[in-house]
Amino acid sequence: xxxxxxxxxxxxxxxxxxxxxxxxxxxxxxxxxxxxxxxxxxxxxxxxxxxxxxxxxxxxxxxxxxxxxxxxxxxxxxxxxxxxxxxxxxxxxxxxxxxxxxxxxxxxxxxxxxxxxxxxxxxxxxxxxxxxxxxxxxxxxxxxxxxxxxxxxxxxxxxxxxxxxxxxxxxxxxxxxxxxxxxxxxxxxxxxxxxxxxxxxxxxxxxxxxxxxxxxxxxxxxxxxxxxxxxxxxxxxxxxxxxxxxxxxxxxxxxxxxxxxxxxxxxxxxxxxxxxxxxxxxxxxxxxxxxxxxxx
Amino acid sequence: xxxxxxxxxxxxxxxxxxxxxxxxxxxxxxxxxxxxxxxxxxxxxxxxxxxxxxxxxxxxxxxxxxxxxxxxxxxxxxxxxxxxxxxxxxxxxxxxxxxxxxxxxxxxxxxxxxxxxxxxxxxxxxxxxxxxxxxxxxxxxxxxxxxxxxxxxxxxxxxxxxxxxxxxxxxxxxxxxxxxxxxxxxxxxxxxxxxxxxxxxxxxxxxxxxxxxxxxxxxxxxxxxxxxxxxxxxxxxxxxxxxxxxxxxxxxxxxxxxxxxxxxxxxxxxxxxxxxxxxxxxxxxxxxxxxxxxxxxxxxxxxxxxxxxxxxxxxxxxxxxxxxxxxxxxxxxxxxxxxxxxxxxxxxxxxxxxxxxxxxxxxxxxxxxxxxxxxxxxxxxxxxxxxxxxxxxxxxxxxxxxxxxxxxxxxxxxxxxxxx
Ligand code: SF4
Numbered sequence: 043x044x045x046x047x048x049x050x051x052x053x054x055x056x057x058x059x060x061x062x063x064x065x066x067x068x069x070x071x072x073x074x075x076x077x078x079x080x081x082x083x084x085x086x087x088x089x090x091x092x093x094x095x096x097x098x099x100x101x102x103x104x105x106x107x108x109x110x111x112x113x114x115x116x117x118x119x120x121x122x123x124x125x126x127x128x129x130x131x132x133x134x135x136x137x138x139x140x141x142x143x144x145x146x147x148x149x150x151x152x153x154x155x156x157x158x159x160x161x162x163x164x165x166x167x168x169x170x171x172x173x174x175x176x177x178x179x180x181x182x183x184x185x186x187x188x189x190x191x192x193x194x195x196x197x198x199x200x201x202x203x204x205x206x207x208x209x210x211x212x213x214x215x216x217x218x219x220x221x222x223x224x225x226x227x228x229x230x231x232x233x234x235x236x237x238x239x240x241x242x243x244x245x246x247x248x249x250x251x252x253x254x255x256x257x258x259x260x261x262x263x264x265x266x267x268x269x270x271x272x273x274x275x276x277x278x279x280x281x282x283x284x285x286x287x288x289x290x291x292x293x294x295x296x297x298x299x300x301x302x303x304x305x306x307x308x309x310x311x312x313x314x315x316x317x318x319x320x321x322x323x324x325x326x327x328x329x330x331x332x333x334x335x336x337x338x
Numbered sequence: 339x340x341x342x343x344x345x346x347x348x349x350x351x352x353x354x355x356x357x358x359x360x361x362x363x364x365x366x367x368x369x370x371x372x373x374x375x376x377x378x379x380x381x382x383x384x385x386x387x388x389x390x391x392x393x394x395x396x397x398x399x400x401x402x403x404x405x406x407x408x409x410x411x412x413x414x415x416x417x418x419x420x421x422x423x424x425x426x427x428x429x430x431x432x433x434x435x436x437x438x439x440x441x442x443x444x445x446x447x448x449x450x451x452x453x454x455x456x457x458x459x460x461x462x463x464x465x466x467x468x469x470x471x472x473x474x475x476x477x478x479x480x481x482x483x484x485x486x487x488x489x490x491x492x493x494x495x496x497x498x499x500x501x502x503x504x505x506x507x508x509x510x511x512x513x514x515x516x517x518x519x520x521x522x523x524x525x526x527x528x529x530x531x532x533x534x535x536x537x538x539x540x541x542x543x544x545x546x547x548x549x550x551x552x553x554x555x556x557x558x559x560x561x562x563x564x565x566x567x568x569x570x571x572x573x574x575x576x577x578x579x580x581x582x583x584x585x586x587x588x589x590x591x592x593x594x595x596x597x598x599x600x601x602x603x604x605x606x607x608x609x610x611x612x613x614x615x616x617x618x619x620x621x622x623x624x625x626x627x628x629x630x631x632x633x634x635x636x637x638x639x640x641x642x643x644x645x646x647x648x649x650x651x652x653x654x655x656x657x658x659x660x661x662x663x664x665x666x667x668x669x670x671x672x673x674x675x676x677x678x679x680x681x682x683x684x685x686x687x688x689x690x691x692x693x694x695x696x697x698x699x700x701x702x703x704x705x706x707x708x709x710x711x712x713x714x715x716x717x718x719x720x721x722x723x724x725x726x727x728x729x730x731x732x733x734x735x736x737x738x739x740x741x742x743x744x745x746x747x748x749x750x751x752x753x754x755x756x757x758x
Contacts, residue, residue: 146694148687149704172384176439183438203374208438248435251345255436258349259397260388263596263611269390273383283441284385 047074051089052127054078056119057097059127063134064096076127104134107142114160120192123159130156167196173278174201176210177238177245183210184238186281194221194230202228213238249283256284339422345432347422351402351413352448354593355505355561371476373437373444382443395446395480396436400424400462404450408518410507410566412598413450423452426465430473437477444478444500445469451520455486459495466498478556483533485525492529493553496536501556501588504529509574513567516603530585533558537586557588564619565612566595566604570642572633575622579633582626592619614745618644625650628682629675652678652737655715656730662715663722667696678737679711710740 050065050073052058062076065088104111115130123129129152136152137144147153166189174197176183183205187193194214201210202223209224213236220233241249279285383392401423404413412419429445436442447465452458462481469475481499483492496502504526508514511523533554540553560581562574574592581587594611597604622644625631629651636650637643645653655662655678664677666688674685684706691697691705696719703709714733716722 143694146690148691149701154704168382172382172440174440178438185440204440205373205438207372248439251342251432252436252439252441254342254346255349255396256385256387256393258346259353259393260391261353261596262389264389264391264594264613266390267388270386270388273390273392274386282385283439 047072047086049073049075049077049087051087052076052078053092055092056116057094058090058092059119059130060097060100061092062090062127063100063131064093065090066131066135073128073131075125076131100134104137107137108145111137111145114156117160117163117196118156120195121159121163122190123155126159129159163191163193163196166191167193169274169278170197171200173274173282174212175281175283177241178248179239179242179245181209183208185210185212186215186236186238187212188215188277188281190216190277192217192219194219197221198228198230249286253284253286341428341432344422344424344428345398347420348398348400348402348424351450352397352399352446354596355397355446355448355591371474372434373475373477384440384442394443395478396433396442396444397446398424398429398432398448400429400447400449400458400465401452402450403452405453406451406518406520408520409601409603410517410563410595410599414599417599424465426461426468429465430469430475433469433477434473434475437475442477444475444480446480448482449484451484455484456488456491458484459487459491463491463494463498466495470498480556480559483529485521485529487529489529489532492532493536496533496554497551499554501559502529502533502554503559503561504533505561506577507561507563508567509562509564509569509577510567513569517567527585530558530560530587534586557586559587559589559591561591561593563595564592564616565609570637571615571619571622571644572637572639572642574619575626575633575637578623579626590623592616592623614646615644617745618646618650622650630672631676647738648741649678651676652711652741656734656737659730663717664715665717665720666702667692667719677712677715679708679713679715681706711737 048071050062052062058078059076062073065071066073101112104115115133118126118130132152133156136150144150144153148157170187170189170193174185174187176185192214194212194217197212198221201212201221205223206226211223212221213233214220218232218234220231220236222229222231383394385393387393399413401421402413402419403421403423404411404415407415411417429447433442433445437444447462449458449462452461466479466481469479478501479499480501480503481495483495483502483504485504487495492502506526508517514521514523536553537555537557540550540555543550544552562577564574578590581590594613594616595605595609596611597607597609600607622631622633622636625636626633631651631654636654644650648656655676661676664673666674671685671689674680674688675682684702687705688697688702688707691701697705699709699718699721702712702716702718714736
């Protein structure tokens with residue numbers, strides 16, 4: 043059959059993306075791009091409305107082929123794979139065409155990039171489980187991260203279990219969203235701007251103790267900076283306590299966004315959703331005032 | 339003394355211990371307690387120190403004020419070094435404070451011998467009990483059982499800790515006699531046997547009653563120092579194999595000896611730690627645990643030490659041409675695992691991928707096989723992955739080149755002359 047070329051615009055949600063797949067089959071079209079940008083270009087654009095039943099039909103058909111497909115695609119959707127929407131779309135089309143056996147063709151060109159992206163996401167999640175650093179503010183734990191992928195949904199269960207009796211928040215500087223947890227309930231909310239408060243005395247003391255431990259535990263005769271860098275890439279260092287200068291073990295200075303009721307304060311933007319639904323393309327993540335340079 | 343200074347002295351004294359992993363224990367959240375042991379099997383690296391080693395636990399000595407005089411150790415009685423001892427409360431505060439901030443998964447508590455093994459272990463038990471009961475700490479604890487401790491105290495320790503370890507340190511009785519006069523092989527093996535038996539008992543009890551007390555649920559580990567004394571790799575690897583077999587150890591750690599003492603019985607102070615040798619031993623250890631190899635296959639009387647230039651699996655493959663080439667489309671899992679360049683993950687992927695149809699050489703790379711190594715040992719549907727058959731010498735030369743480039747940073751600088 044003859045497929046028409048067109049660009050789809052969707053709402054940035056995973057269900058929205060499934061609706062694009064639905065649309066393409068009902069309209070017999072092949073999208074050349076799938077985007078949530080408002081201002082696209084010269085080509086014909088169709089705005090695809092997210093209809094839950096349409097998404098559910100696609101989900102069902104995928105689940106029938108294998109129970110593992112949807113979870114995989116959901117994870118790929120959180121990655122920063124270039125044109126991930128189109129990649130996911132192409133994968134689904136191929137899967138429909140070839141059926142379940144396609145899922146064993148791990149090295150296929152439409153499949154392997156997805157697997158790789160999902161693997162990289164898993165690695166980043168694994169890294170951040172370890173490299174994330176909380177600060178304690180009046181009993182509330184707060185952290186900032188700068189991940190490449192949208193990791194908060196995948197960090198959620200780990201930290202909720204680890205810190206079950208605590209209240210905590212984790213702010214994702216790259217994607218401008220925060221994971222909030224208190225009293226057994228967690229939420230992920232968009233949050234435009236946020237900076238951690240400077241440490242109080244006890245917090246500063248713990249940072250200093252940790253830094254000292256970190257510096258002492260290395261064996262000089264085995265020094266291996268490149269080995270360390272491969273296992274713990276430098277991009278994580280900007281939010282790690284042990285790499286902040288001694289006299290400024292705080293992560294920011296001045297402007298206190300967080301106050302005594304920091305948790306509530308951080309949560310407030312949830313009431314009035316900030317720019318971009320979760321899943322929207324990440325905005326540039328440059329916030330020069332934070333993240334003092336890590337020592338070389 | 340300030341807490342910061344104590345921490346400095348007591349983490350400095352603990353840093354030569356290689357074990358820093360929280361793997362092997364799964365304990366979910368408990369109401370009213372702080373933390374849980376991570377659900378990930380590999381254990382969670384919270385940072386890497388400047389020497390590239392994973393840091394998972396707050397690794398400290400309770401005290402470095404030792405009554406023994408082991409020649410190779412910085413804490414020995416006769417050494418002039420600052421001494422410190424944590425109070426139980428200080429250790430608890432540190433552990434909790436670090437744990438909440440996500441710096442660590444738990445505590446690795448070891449100690450020098452404070453008066454006697456029993457007195458030391460008593461203090462450790464007091465600390466861990468305080469940490470578990472008053473501070474409600476539910477994270478990971480790895481505790482050292484000191485050789486010579488009475489069985490009741492080892493039991494008490496095992497009921498509080500996730501993992502216990504008794505360090506063998508010197509891999510033979512002769513070396514122990516020479517360098518650690520206060521320790522004997524029997525004193526080391528006794529608690530190891532006890533821990534093995536009580537761990538098994540506790541497992542059996544747990545099957546019957548869910549609330550049965552858990553004894554060291556993550557099992558036991560030990561450490562061997564490599565390069566302080568003259569044992570061969572073969573000796574060390576056989577010892578390892580019997581520790582995994584007879585004593586059901588979960589891990590054996592190897593620690594390249596870093597000279598800290600001037601003594602005629604020990605390597606000179608300017609000796610570099612044998613990192614490459616340590617690396618080869620870890621690779622071989624891996625082959626024993628996950629690849630179905632036996633120590634006797636990897637080394638024998640004619641070849642008691644690893645060729646430092648090649649990884650142990652390549653060495654084995656080169657000595658067993660009759661085993662190769664392996665046909666990827668038919669070979670079973672165990673056979674695939676013996677191919678150099680093939681890992682557990684890539685072998686499993688091959689099993690899945692070949693169900694849809696025969697694999698070709700270019701698929702293998704995408705499945706994660708390191709073809710630079712594997713190409714000489716594989717066929718794909720009868721085709722050699724590398725069309726021309728190379729001679730033994732040719733294969734060896736190519737593998738050496740690959741290996742040299744692939745050595746982990748850190749051991750690269752060492753003994754490169756070997757490759758020349
Ligand atoms: S007993 Fe332990 S701490 Fe004491 S000198 Fe011997 S090895 Fe060192």
